[in-house]
Amino acid sequence: MTGTDTTALVEGMPRHVAIIMDGNGRWAAQRGKSRTHGHRAGASAVRKAVAFARRNNIDALTLFAFSSENWGRPEKEVNLLMELFIAVLKREVPQLKKNGVRLNVIGDISRFSQRLQERIQAAQAATAEGTDLVLNVAANYGGRWDIANACQSLARQVQAGTLDPSDIDESAVAGALSLADLPPPDLLIRTGGDIRISNFLLWQLAYAELYFADILWPDFNDHTFMEAIDCFMRRERRFGLTSEQRQQLLAGI
Ligand code: FPP
Numbered sequence: 001m002t003g004t005d006t007t008a009l010v011e012g013m014p015r016h017v018a019i020i021m022d023g024n025g026r027w028a029a030q031r032g033k034s035r036t037h038g039h040r041a042g043a044s045a046v047r048k049a050v051a052f053a054r055r056n057n058i059d060a061l062t063l064f065a066f067s068s069e070n071w072g073r074p075e076k077e078v079n080l081l082m083e084l085f086i087a088v089l090k091r092e093v094p095q096l097k098k099n100g101v102r103l104n105v106i107g108d109i110s111r112f113s114q115r116l117q118e119r120i121q122a123a124q125a126a127t128a129e130g131t132d133l134v135l136n137v138a139a140n141y142g143g144r145w146d147i148a149n150a151c152q153s154l155a156r157q158v159q160a161g162t163l164d165p166s167d168i169d170e171s172a173v174a175g176a177l178s179l180a181d182l183p184p185p186d187l188l189i190r191t192g193g194d195i196r197i198s199n200f201l202l203w204q205l206a207y208a209e210l211y212f213a214d215i216l217w218p219d220f221n222d223h224t225f226m227e228a229i230d231c232f233m234r235r236e237r238r239f240g241l242t243s244e245q246r247q248q249l250l251a252g253i
Contacts, residue, residue, distance in 0.1 A: 012233045014186035016060040017053065018208065020200055021046070022192025023216030030216075036080050041218035043088050052225045053133055054099060060134040060182050064200050068108070068142035085139065086116055089123045096123075100132030106178035107141030108149075136179060143202030150176035179204055187232045189225075191217045209235050 028038030053061040153176045157163035184204045191213045211228040238246045
């Protein structure tokens with residue numbers, strides 16, 4: 001399927017899409033504008049992506065907004081991003097609520113300002129009843145941090161005597177990670193031209209289909225999203241099985 005028909009797809013659609021939104025800075029530089037301008041334009045693209053996901057019955061959308069490594073950027077840019085997150089949360093929450101979107105922030109938010117932490121808690125609480133789409137925003141998130149955090153949580157349970165080390169299997173680890181309550185992402189989209197995962201959901205992306213779009217995040221639109229889904233739907237997901245086994249499994253043989 002091609003084009004921008006965004007209503008017809010259901011069968012074979014990804015249920016959970018993760019996105020690495022890259023390219024705001026370059027988008028702004030191409031226009032002779034500041035990086036701030038690029039991030040603001042990036043926030044508009046976020047709004048479009050959320051609306052697309054809702055319209056197309058995607059259950060969960062997980063966006064990489066701020067990595068653990070982004071603290072190393074110039075202080076001015078980090079501060080601007082924080083102010084932008086606060087402003088976006090304040091502005092968008094009523095609409096998210098109205099549209100049945102449940103906001104969930106993943107990552108170590110303890111390093112954020114008190115004001116931002118409170119805004120995040122309030123936004124999560126205000127949208128907690130949403131059932132149409134789960135919008136996960138990864139903020140001060142890193143895949144390695146997530147796995148280390150899960151290890152700590154399991155170790156604490158062992159220390160407390162509520163978990164036996166021999167019971168630490170893949171499902172126990174998965175259950176201690178961020179997004180434990182969701183199926184793992186089916187599709188990862190990265191904009192900006194780089195072909196890497198950059199410490200995003202390292203465990204959760206084990207079987208995701210990867211799609212790299214050669215455009216900058218502020219230019220991401222329904223058409224690009226649809227192209228990624230179109231490509232996803234043409235892939236054969238075997239999960240380690242042979243093609244024949246997979247076909248038989250899907251046919252219920
Ligand atoms: C990557 O582009 C983008 C970011 C580090 C920030 C992402 C933030 C937004 C899209 C704004 C708002 C988001 C939410 C969820 C409210 P870059 O700066 O690395 O671009 P470059 O690679 O061209 O320098």
